[in-house]
Amino acid sequence: MDFLTIIDYLGTFAFAISGIRLASAKRFDWFGAYVVGFVTAVGGGTIRDLLLDVTPFWMLQASYLVVTAAALGFVILFGKYVIHLNNTFFIFDAIGLGLFAVVGIEKSIAHGYPMWVGIIMGTLTGAAGGVLRDTLINEVPLIFRKEIYALACVFGGLVYYSCLFFDVPPTITQVCAAVSVILARLLAVKYHVSLPTLRGEN
Amino acid sequence: MDFLTIIDYLGTFAFAISGIRLASAKRFDWFGAYVVGFVTAVGGGTIRDLLLDVTPFWMLQASYLVVTAAALGFVILFGKYVIHLNNTFFIFDAIGLGLFAVVGIEKSIAHGYPMWVGIIMGTLTGAAGGVLRDTLINEVPLIFRKEIYALACVFGGLVYYSCLFFDVPPTITQVCAAVSVILARLLAVKYHVSLPTLRGEN
Amino acid sequence: MDFLTIIDYLGTFAFAISGIRLASAKRFDWFGAYVVGFVTAVGGGTIRDLLLDVTPFWMLQASYLVVTAAALGFVILFGKYVIHLNNTFFIFDAIGLGLFAVVGIEKSIAHGYPMWVGIIMGTLTGAAGGVLRDTLINEVPLIFRKEIYALACVFGGLVYYSCLFFDVPPTITQVCAAVSVILARLLAVKYHVSLPTLRGEN
Numbered sequence: 001m002d003f004l005t006i007i008d009y010l011g012t013f014a015f016a017i018s019g020i021r022l023a024s025a026k027r028f029d030w031f032g033a034y035v036v037g038f039v040t041a042v043g044g045g046t047i048r049d050l051l052l053d054v055t056p057f058w059m060l061q062a063s064y065l066v067v068t069a070a071a072l073g074f075v076i077l078f079g080k081y082v083i084h085l086n087n088t089f090f091i092f093d094a095i096g097l098g099l100f101a102v103v104g105i106e107k108s109i110a111h112g113y114p115m116w117v118g119i120i121m122g123t124l125t126g127a128a129g130g131v132l133r134d135t136l137i138n139e140v141p142l143i144f145r146k147e148i149y150a151l152a153c154v155f156g157g158l159v160y161y162s163c164l165f166f167d168v169p170p171t172i173t174q175v176c177a178a179v180s181v182i183l184a185r186l187l188a189v190k191y192h193v194s195l196p197t198l199r200g201e202n
Numbered sequence: 203m204d205f206l207t208i209i210d211y212l213g214t215f216a217f218a219i220s221g222i223r224l225a226s227a228k229r230f231d232w233f234g235a236y237v238v239g240f241v242t243a244v245g246g247g248t249i250r251d252l253l254l255d256v257t258p259f260w261m262l263q264a265s266y267l268v269v270t271a272a273a274l275g276f277v278i279l280f281g282k283y284v285i286h287l288n289n290t291f292f293i294f295d296a297i298g299l300g301l302f303a304v305v306g307i308e309k310s311i312a313h314g315y316p317m318w319v320g321i322i323m324g325t326l327t328g329a330a331g332g333v334l335r336d337t338l339i340n341e342v343p344l345i346f347r348k349e350i351y352a353l354a355c356v357f358g359g360l361v362y363y364s365c366l367f368f369d370v371p372p373t374i375t376q377v378c379a380a381v382s383v384i385l386a387r388l389l390a391v392k393y394h395v396s397l398p399t400l401r402g403e404n
Numbered sequence: 405m406d407f408l409t410i411i412d413y414l415g416t417f418a419f420a421i422s423g424i425r426l427a428s429a430k431r432f433d434w435f436g437a438y439v440v441g442f443v444t445a446v447g448g449g450t451i452r453d454l455l456l457d458v459t460p461f462w463m464l465q466a467s468y469l470v471v472t473a474a475a476l477g478f479v480i481l482f483g484k485y486v487i488h489l490n491n492t493f494f495i496f497d498a499i500g501l502g503l504f505a506v507v508g509i510e511k512s513i514a515h516g517y518p519m520w521v522g523i524i525m526g527t528l529t530g531a532a533g534g535v536l537r538d539t540l541i542n543e544v545p546l547i548f549r550k551e552i553y554a555l556a557c558v559f560g561g562l563v564y565y566s567c568l569f570f571d572v573p574p575t576i577t578q579v580c581a582a583v584s585v586i587l588a589r590l591l592a593v594k595y596h597v598s599l600p601t602l603r604g605e606n
Contacts, residue, residue: 023346024400031353032346033400046253051450051460056253062318079401116466131540136333138342140542144427144436151435198428198437199483225548226602233555234548235602248455258455264520277602338535340544 004099009067011096014089015041016071019133021082026137030072036136038068044128048104048121052111094185098178101126101153105160105177119157126153126181148188148195156181206301211269213298216291217243218273221335223284228339232274238338240270246330250306250323254313296387300380303328303355307362307379321359328355328383350390350397358383408503413471415500418493419445420475423537425486430541434476440540442472448532452508452525456515498589502582505530505557509564509581523561530557530585552592552599560585 019040023033042058049056058064075082082089104125108118127143127150134141143149160177168176187193221242225235244260251258260266277284284291306327310320329345329352336343345351362379370378389395423444427437446462453460462468479486486493508529512522531547531554538545547553564581572580591597 020400026342027399028346029397029399031350031397032343035346035352050252050454051463053255053457053459055255059253059315059319062316065318075400113463114466116469117463135337135539135542136343136346138337138340138542140430141436141540144432144439144540148435150439195433195435197431197433198424198479222602228544229601230548231599231601233552233599234545237548237554252454255457257457261455261517261521264518267520281602337539338545338548340539340542 007095007099008103009063010092011099012041012064012067013071014092014096015129016068017075017082017089018093018130020072020075022133022137022139024075024079028137030076033075034068034072036133037071038065039136040129040133041068041071042129043132044100044125044130045104047128047132048107048125051124052107052113052121054107054111090189091186094182095178097126097149097152097185098156098181101156101181102160102174102178104153105157106174115157115161118161119154122157122160123150123153126150145197146194148184148193151195152181152184152188155184209297209301210305211265212294213301214243214266214269215273216294216298217331218270219277219284219291220295220332222274222277224335224339224341226277226281230339232278235277236270236274238335239273240267241338242331242335243270243273244331245334246302246327246332247306249330249334250309250327253326254309254315254323256309256313292391293388296384297380299328299351299354299387300358300383303358303383304362304376304380306355307359308376317359317363320363321356324359324362325352325355328352347399348396350386350395353397354383354386354390357386411499411503412507413467414496415503416445416468416471417475418496418500419533420472421479421486421493422497422534424476424479426537426541426543428479428483432541434480437479438472438476440537441475442469443540444533444537445472445475446533447536448504448529448534449508451532451536452511452528455528456511456517456525458511458515494593495590498586499582501530501553501556501589502560502585505560505585506564506578506582508557509561510578519561519565522565523558526561526564527554527557530554549601550598552588552597555599556585556588556592559588 016037019037020033023036028036042056042064046056046058101122104122105118107125108121113121130143130149131141156177159180160173163173163176218239221239222235225238230238244258244266248258248260303324306324307320309327310323315323332345332351333343358379361382362375365375365378420441423441424437427440432440446460446468450460450462505526508526509522511529512525517525534547534553535545560581563584564577567577567580
């Protein structure tokens with residue numbers, strides 16, 4: 001198991017935990033919490049793969065199901081203490097966001113799409129799972145109102161393509177883009193950076 | 203029209219009725235109720251077919267539209283008496299669940315997917331239409347909080363693959379799996395079997 | 405830029421505006437409003453393209469992203485006055501509905517589908533974006549309860565296939581179908597034509 005796989009599973013675990021916790025706040029049963037956790041973790045990548053017309057990534061290996069099961073077991077066993085790990089999960093979540101964004105961009109490039117499609121796919125991979133999660137638990141999607149989240153993926157995408165433009169080697173490009181997403185996200189939360197809200201008319 | 207087709211249409215009818223009734227409780231108009239009924243009936247199979255990258259089954263024959271129209275006509279004409287048929291619809295719904303789960307499993311196998319994908323596809327075919335229905339009417343999905351529903355499909359999937367493992371003939375395998383789903387569902391409702399709920403943190 | 409393209413962009417603009425305004429009423433930030441506007445504008449066509457198994461149209465040219473950005477800029481700059489333009493946007497929206505329905509029908513025919521699939525695809529292209537919009541902002545879909553909207557697309561589809569049946573030339577067929585949708589929609593709103601509501605049981 002190489003480094004990237006470990007990060008992938010950590011990100012999946014953190015995304016699944018966020019879905020399971022919000023589902024449990026709505027008094028979902030174990031199965032419902034598992035489904036919401038799984039959708040949170042793989043939903044963004046699934047939308048991406050449907051749009052790119054490739055087999056959804058989680059249908060090719062069972063590991064995402066297993067990681068989600070581990071997340072559910074974790075919340076069941078350590079539910080009371082999970083709240084003390086908020087900062088840990090927040091870090092995992094940001095790391096997952098950065099990794100997922102890069103994965104989405106590279107999959108778009110592999111299928112011959114231009115830059116702007118790549119940035120959309122990176123952002124969908126990172127952020128659309130959370131939107132599906134909030135739809136399933138019948139809440140207004142959090143990412144449309146809180147600190148910068150999806151926009152961090154857009155920023156990382158711009159960094160990625162800037163690196164491509166200057167012929168930066170692939171590995172460094174990936175690291176730069178992922179770190180940009182993670183830093184943008186961490187700084188946004190630390191300094192409560194949000195976008196302006198539109199003023200409603202009524 | 204063979205036996206399986208009749209069961210398929212009965213299941214579709216029961217699923218459509220459940221969508222139409224919930225839509226009418228939200229004061230949807232006839233068109234809205236028709237759409238919710240149709241999505242409830244074919245939504246799970248549609249998600250399955252999109253994931254498997256095949257043409258959605260209802261685009262190949264108009265009969266599902268017709269069955270949904272019949273369900274709408276039925277509710278319009280006999281709305282007041284429908285409530286007395288709750289037990290009948292519940293039986294149809296359980297039978298549809300069992301049949302749909304088996305259809306989903308076999309379509310996955312036909313496309314070369316392993317057991318765990320087949321079980322997911324069977325469960326999606328049976329249960330995802332109800333989740334889409336609840337999303338459209340803006341309610342928290344029922345199946346994540348009430349008596350065992352989707353899990354009955356998972357159980358039926360395990361029975362199906364156990365039969366495969368022991369070289370049981372195809373028809374008996376199908377019947378065993380479908381009956382397992384139906385029995386699991388009926389017993390769960392009769393004895394109010396639910397999964398544990400996760401305790402929310404706040 | 406030909407006439408059809410201009411109408412396409414006007415329709416996209418009107419659809420995006422409707423998403424952005426409803427998002428702003430829910431206090432979404434700029435990014436959230438942009439996403440809701442974009443989903444409203446391209447969501448119906450995206451569902452159609454996924455069902456038809458072709459690349460979603462907006463992934464082939466960036467113009468829909470640009471038109472949505474223009475719509476967001478417009479609401480940010482002229483938010484206070486937008487309400488006075490309600491009638492203008494309503495006309496654009498109806499024109500977009502007519503055009504989108506015709507586009508959906510023709511794309512289905514190009515892929516060899518029968519009439520009833522074409523009518524569904526035309527209706528999805530015109531009306532499904534609004535359903536996705538209402539799901540994202542966590543409201544019950546408006547089109548299931550208000551004046552005739554999706555049904556105008558069904559009507560336009562019937563007109564389209566009637567023209568085909570009588571060998572009307574393609575351009576006249578398109579215009580007749582689109583105008584039918586637009587007129588049906590305008591008259592429905594002017595005279596408050598709604599479908600009957602189903603009486604809930606409880």
